[in-house]
Amino acid sequence: MSLSVFIPAHITGFFSIENNSDPLKNGSCGAGFLLDRGVKTTINDSSEFKFSANQGSDIVINEVLKYFDIEDSFEITQDIQLPIGAGFGTSAASALSLSLALNEFFDYGYSYNECGQIAHKSEVSLGGGLGDVIAQTGSGMVLRTKPGAPGVGEIKSFDENLFIATKFFGEIDTASIIRDPEHKKRISLNGHECLKKFKKNSSVWNFLKLSLEFSQNTKLMTSEVLSLVNNFNLCDDILGSSMAMLGNTVFAFADNKSTFKKLNIEGMNIDKLYTKRQL
Known part of the structure; x- marks a missing residue:
């Protein structure tokens, strides 16, 4: 069996x-x-x-x-x-x-x-x-x-038909961050504010905007992640980009897979948003 x-x-x-x-x-x-x-x-x-x-x-x-x-x-x-x-x-x-x-x-x-x-x-x-x-x-x-x-x-779930690009730069020890008093205070303060704003406007665009604000305000974003996030956010066809929490990883959203493929970024993976129903 x-x-x-x-x-x-x-x-x-x-x-x-x-x-x-x-x-x-x-x-x-x-x-x-x-x-x-x-x-x-x-x-x-x-x-x-x-x-x-x-x-x-x-x-x-x-x-x-x-x-x-x-x-x-x-x-x-x-x-x-x-x-x-x-x-x-x-x-x-x-x-x-x-x-x-x-x-x-x-x-x-x-x-x-x-x-x-x-x-x-x-x-x-x-x-x-x-x-x-x-x-x-x-x-x-x-x-x-x-x-x-x-x-x-x-x-609460929101199904969208989107593609996600990710690039991994190295590990981050989650436990060392979520157990650190200073990190916890900064994370929760900014997290509550972002949550309040997202509940008022639960759009993809607002999620990406708030994710970027959060990663910057919590000072968790590394220089290599910041560089790629900035590059992604300069592209007209990319909806937005930020840092995965908690990982030394960049993510970006786009409507089409070809948007990411034409960038030819080494080590970048492209996935589809997982939904329980076909969109």
Whole structure:
């Protein structure tokens, strides 16, 4: 028997940290979007326990497995389709896809939200993204209006027919930023302001504008990211560009794939916005 679950990557444009002693309520508010690449977890029958992945380690896997009392032998394979530590929410996608796959493969009977809560608690425990899991249960562009795990927090999705270009310049340690008092204060102050403005005008253009303001005002943008963001924002056919939170990664939006392809930027990837329904 073999079973696979795919979860899309998630990039945050701006956010506020909303800490709570209850792991299920601990999280963030903000806005981001989903890509049509992400993490695919496959579980197969096996005579012994095995784990393999095209990148990364088994840290997230072991954290999720703590919530499942499994005596049978099986094999876990993960296809992580984007760089880890780059602001793509790959850790959350890894946790959520594994939780859902284990639940179905071994017939645990957990609800979708309960699987999401296992993934969210695993992320909180490891100091990963505070809002990626619940966002990855959405579609297209995702607004996180109430912090927490699936079934606790609240999101609103906006489906758009858009292409996303990304370029990765190196890893950023998410935990070191979201646990630093100065970073937390600056992030939440600016995140709340951006969230308030976006709720008044939930357009793609406003999302891109606020994401750029957030990355500049929080002083998280590196010089190499800033240089490419500025170049993107000078192009008439590009809707806007900013920095992935939290990753040393640039993202840009356009209506057509050809807009990015003609730029011939080395190391740039082009994805489509992930939506649960075809646009």
